[in-house]
Amino acid sequence: MAKIAITDGMAEDAVLMLRKEGHEVDLLTSTSNLTGYDAVVIRSATKITSNVISSSPSLKIIGRAGVGVDNIDLEAATNANILVCNTPSSSTQSVVELTLGHLLSSVRHIPTADRDLREGQWTKSNLKGTELCGKRIGFIGFGRIAQGVGKVAKSLGMELHAYDPYLPEGIAKHEKCNLHENIEDLFKSCTHISVHCNLSDETHHLVNLTTLSMMPGIGADGIECGNHLVSCARGGVVNEEDVLIALNQGILSSCALDVFENEPETTHPLLNHPRFHGSPHIGASTREAQKRIGFEMANILIDYFNGITPKSVVNKGVLV
Amino acid sequence: MAKIAITDGMAEDAVLMLRKEGHEVDLLTSTSNLTGYDAVVIRSATKITSNVISSSPSLKIIGRAGVGVDNIDLEAATNANILVCNTPSSSTQSVVELTLGHLLSSVRHIPTADRDLREGQWTKSNLKGTELCGKRIGFIGFGRIAQGVGKVAKSLGMELHAYDPYLPEGIAKHEKCNLHENIEDLFKSCTHISVHCNLSDETHHLVNLTTLSMMPGIGADGIECGNHLVSCARGGVVNEEDVLIALNQGILSSCALDVFENEPETTHPLLNHPRFHGSPHIGASTREAQKRIGFEMANILIDYFNGITPKSVVNKGVLV
Numbered sequence: 001m002a003k004i005a006i007t008d009g010m011a012e013d014a015v016l017m018l019r020k021e022g023h024e025v026d027l028l029t030s031t032s033n034l035t036g037y038d039a040v041v042i043r044s045a046t047k048i049t050s051n052v053i054s055s056s057p058s059l060k061i062i063g064r065a066g067v068g069v070d071n072i073d074l075e076a077a078t079n080a081n082i083l084v085c086n087t088p089s090s091s092t093q094s095v096v097e098l099t100l101g102h103l104l105s106s107v108r109h110i111p112t113a114d115r116d117l118r119e120g121q122w123t124k125s126n127l128k129g130t131e132l133c134g135k136r137i138g139f140i141g142f143g144r145i146a147q148g149v150g151k152v153a154k155s156l157g158m159e160l161h162a163y164d165p166y167l168p169e170g171i172a173k174h175e176k177c178n179l180h181e182n183i184e185d186l187f188k189s190c191t192h193i194s195v196h197c198n199l200s201d202e203t204h205h206l207v208n209l210t211t212l213s214m215m216p217g218i219g220a221d222g223i224e225c226g227n228h229l230v231s232c233a234r235g236g237v238v239n240e241e242d243v244l245i246a247l248n249q250g251i252l253s254s255c256a257l258d259v260f261e262n263e264p265e266t267t268h269p270l271l272n273h274p275r276f277h278g279s280p281h282i283g284a285s286t287r288e289a290q291k292r293i294g295f296e297m298a299n300i301l302i303d304y305f306n307g308i309t310p311k312s313v314v315n316k317g318v319l320v
Numbered sequence: 321m322a323k324i325a326i327t328d329g330m331a332e333d334a335v336l337m338l339r340k341e342g343h344e345v346d347l348l349t350s351t352s353n354l355t356g357y358d359a360v361v362i363r364s365a366t367k368i369t370s371n372v373i374s375s376s377p378s379l380k381i382i383g384r385a386g387v388g389v390d391n392i393d394l395e396a397a398t399n400a401n402i403l404v405c406n407t408p409s410s411s412t413q414s415v416v417e418l419t420l421g422h423l424l425s426s427v428r429h430i431p432t433a434d435r436d437l438r439e440g441q442w443t444k445s446n447l448k449g450t451e452l453c454g455k456r457i458g459f460i461g462f463g464r465i466a467q468g469v470g471k472v473a474k475s476l477g478m479e480l481h482a483y484d485p486y487l488p489e490g491i492a493k494h495e496k497c498n499l500h501e502n503i504e505d506l507f508k509s510c511t512h513i514s515v516h517c518n519l520s521d522e523t524h525h526l527v528n529l530t531t532l533s534m535m536p537g538i539g540a541d542g543i544e545c546g547n548h549l550v551s552c553a554r555g556g557v558v559n560e561e562d563v564l565i566a567l568n569q570g571i572l573s574s575c576a577l578d579v580f581e582n583e584p585e586t587t588h589p590l591l592n593h594p595r596f597h598g599s600p601h602i603g604a605s606t607r608e609a610q611k612r613i614g615f616e617m618a619n620i621l622i623d624y625f626n627g628i629t630p631k632s633v634v635n636k637g638v639l640v
Contacts, residue, residue, distance in 0.1 A: 093453045097476065101428050104421030108606075113599035114431040117591045122584035124600040131608045133413045155475040156417065223607050264442035271437045279433035280444040286428075287543050288451045 002305045008043035014294025021302050050076035065297045068234050069314050070199045084314040085300050090292035091284035096148035098283050099232045102256035111277040133157030134221030138190030141197030142167050161190050187214040195231035209242040226253025232283045235259040244270050258283050322625045328363035334614025341622050370396035385617045388554050389634050390519045404634040405620050410612035411604035416468035418603050419552045422576035431597040453477030454541030458510030461517030462487050481510050507534040515551035529562040546573025552603045555579040564590050578603050
């Protein structure tokens with residue numbers, strides 16, 4: 001039976017499932033002492049650096065309860081023959097719904113409206129918005145989540161556009177999404193941009209003043225809707241300094257971010273901009289997603305310690 | 321040529337259209353002096369009382385740029401042989417999108433998240449939400465707007481339910497919506513209720529502590545999602561005192577209102593409840609809706625003064 005450390009919490013039922021299988025499960029608050037642990041389960045808050053890996057010689061598997069693995073030093077894990085697994089599909093619907101909620105909140109000024117009402121101000125005449133219907137939404141990355149947002153955006157009457165150099169052939173056509181050859185074409189075509197890619201050297205600050213300045217400001221339906229940006233993907237893809245400039249210069253009409261380059265983010269001047277609104281990385285923070293993630297991760301660990309290679313291995317070179 | 325008074329504003333292009341036809345159009349700030357005017361165009365802010373009607377003997381037509389006519393004394397207008405026309409379909413998509421924006425904002429705590437970030441607080445652990453997918457949405461009234469919300473809700477994976485004693489046969493089946501025989505059954509079946517009916521004696525305070533207390537709190541998918549209420553229809557259908565009690569007692573998990581019994585509402589204690597958020601009657605406040613409403617109303621008036629009966633007459637007994 002294995003010793004499993006959990007550093008960012010896990011659904012209670014999933015912890016019980018692991019214990020029922022005979023595993024020893026400890027809920028820790030840091031990675032400072034992983035001595036003797038066979039597995040560690042993290043979410044986005046814990047960072048698994050090469051130091052953590054070199055000081056945890058018993059570690060065999062790192063479970064990322066969630067999607068993005070940019071908080072794990074993958075090279076160091078692979079070199080130490082440690083398997084890294086994530087739960088890529090469990091949070092899809094939750095992120096889809098948050099993205100749509102943020103986008104609708106932006107174009108209809110919902111957080112501003114509520115803030116004004118709480119201050120006793122009936123600011124109806126300041127709050128003219130625009131419809132999503134008739135506009136083009138441009139997805140940076142067209143994976144599971146973007147496709148889910150796209151399905152709902154289509155039902156709202158939006159036209160789908162995407163840039164994704166890694167997309168398997170046929171998917172864009174099947175989803176009736178216009179695929180662009182380069183990122184510039186995407187920005188030139190769309191008044192609404194939604195970020196759905198991983199953070200990598202290639203995607204770092206892909207959304208910047210140059211790309212934002214290419215957006216048309218006038219919808220495909222001829223309405224002066226301005227330009228709108230939303231990201232519930234990963235901080236660092238959006239250059240936050242540039243977004244602030246773009247908002248102040250009227251290049252962007254709104255921006256909604258669930259993710260930030262430095263998290264927890266509590267001091268960036270963007271947070272107090274009247275046409276910005278944000279949330280603290282809650283894309284997967286739903287009862288449903290946490291339940292699914294917990295069970296998926298418990299099953300990965302149970303499989304692994306029964307000698308079965310889990311399905312969602314991130315660093316495929318590692319021998320199980 | 322006719323004299324037309326506009327009291328709550330109108331899209332500029334629509335005003336130009338009327339003037340181009342030779343009509344005299346005045347933008348007024350009240351109904352205190354409608355002497356000599358053949359027509360008055362209002363939105364929701366202006367009230368056309370029997371007093372206004374009796375002191376405006378030249379008035380032949382009241383144009384309601386929007387849908388609800390509860391701000392017009394219809395009986396007095398009919399008795400004075402004044403035609404009342406509205407623009408029922410121009411704002412549908414805008415209200416559909418605001419309703420969905422409010423609902424997603426509620427279940428994912430978007431206004432709270434943004435408020436916390438503005439105060440420098442990263443409150444991720446307080447903000448666990450729930451998905452709409454897998455839940456039942458119950459519509460009070462299943463007209464154009466509810467059907468539009470339903471279409472998108474279906475694409476999000478929700479199950480549609482409705483109570484509407486006036487719905488023409490076949491529509492609910494066509495939209496794959498479960499029609500309930502009485503309002504109690506609707507509340508008993510649904511964790512998410514969206515109001516889409518007119519205000520009348522029959523619908524006044526239809527949403528109250530008794531009906532809210534019937535909601536199940538557990539989604540059709542078995543998730544403890546709580547109960548959620550949204551209304552972008554008309555103030556007065558929802559009993560706001562009862563909503564406050566229901567929020568405080570945990571009967572309701574969230575409530576989002578765009579409409580209030582007394583507008584402008586700036587002092588009700590509900591406005592400052594942590595699990596409430598609101599907007600100041602902005603359902604039709606989009607560039608698209610205002611443009612469509614303006615043109616629809618201008619065409620109604622042009623038709624009328626050319627001797628053509630407009631399509632959207634509210635008080636059909638009046639002779640044109």
